[in-house]
Amino acid sequence: MTLREIIQLVEGAPLTRVIPWDMDINYVTASDLMSDVLAFAKPHSVLLTGLANVHVISTAEMADVAAIILIRGKQPSDEVIRQAEEKGKPVFGSPHSMFELCARLHNAGMQGADVNAL
Amino acid sequence: MPPIPEFGRVQELIYELQIKQVMSREVATVTPDQSISDLKNLLRVKRISGAPVVENGKLVGIISVEDLIRALSKGEMAASIRDRMTTSLITVNEESTLIEAVRKFAQLGVGRLPVVNDRHELVGIVTGGDINRALLEALGLRYEAEEKHHIVHKNLFEEISSDETSIRLKYAIASKDFGNGGKASSRMKRALETIGVPPEVRRRAAIVSYEAEMNLIIHTTRGGELSVCVSPERLQICTTDAGPGIPDIDKALRPGWSTAPHWICELGFGAGMGLVNMKRCADEMKLESTPDVGTRLEVVIYPQLHT
Known part of the structure; x- marks a missing residue:
């Protein structure tokens, strides 16, 4: 699925300026737990999280997460956006809950990044 | 004229970017009860040619240098702004995309528009200059992103002739410095890219060093050191610190075991998965600790196993 299709499904709005x-x-x-993200995230994956601090951007950078969707209308600080743009990690906001977003993406055929883990 | 490749992108951006991403948030405003004379001072000091009129947080009008000149010619500088302001307001919503502002500039021949939120509160002002600057910045960022994508890093080791080559990177980590958490690992990951370490190896190394860096920040009394030694066959990550040490290493390695203070969890860490994650990314891991003396962690990744 393209990032465009995913963002349409989650009714997301871009918070950073450069969107591939x-x-x-x-x-x-x-996950809201960055250690879990570091454990399971893969390249070519999108991260859904309720956490909106700079550690989310760092985690995405370390684990090669491609894009970040902040759930339930969480507003990141300007510093978070600045770092996201500097590190080339597109960030979106979605008004929906984690459960709703997981259901939408799963129903659309997306797989969890932990699908073949362990 | 040859086609301008960036033009399509500019159009895309005009439909993508929201007003609130480009507007100025610091707006010089006046209240309806101030005088035209007050307005004159404001326009002179701020070097602007008009100002929104705000009453109880709500935008109620706009007043410009033309209104000022009219009052000046009639000798009515003491008049209140309420009597001279324009109340038929043209605004843009902060959530609208740039195209909204661009259309209004063109249709109405104005150079600036007050920006309001859904409650009709003034949140900023947007000018043609703001839009141009934002478009240029966004194009610049996109260009940088593409450049990064296109750079194929050579393997530095292949350009260096020696019997044995290794590159050593060192980063000092300060205790409790959460604001900079991840900075060292970020620098390290970029350095590995410059050296030419393959992506999957880089990713594993970055996860190990990020977890290790957070551990030094959260747990150590005086911080510690993160060092990385890279050779073509072997990537070794080491952290050392001077205490407090881990009382029970077996427990520390158990998934979910955590001694981190509760508030660390709000940052997304402290769930007792750090060492477990490191082990998962490592080909070899050694953890040695003496209470009150310090801890030494060593992780080795063999690039050949992951490419």
């Missing part, structure tokens, strides 16, 4: 809309996304990670 046609990038392929193969997996989803959903």
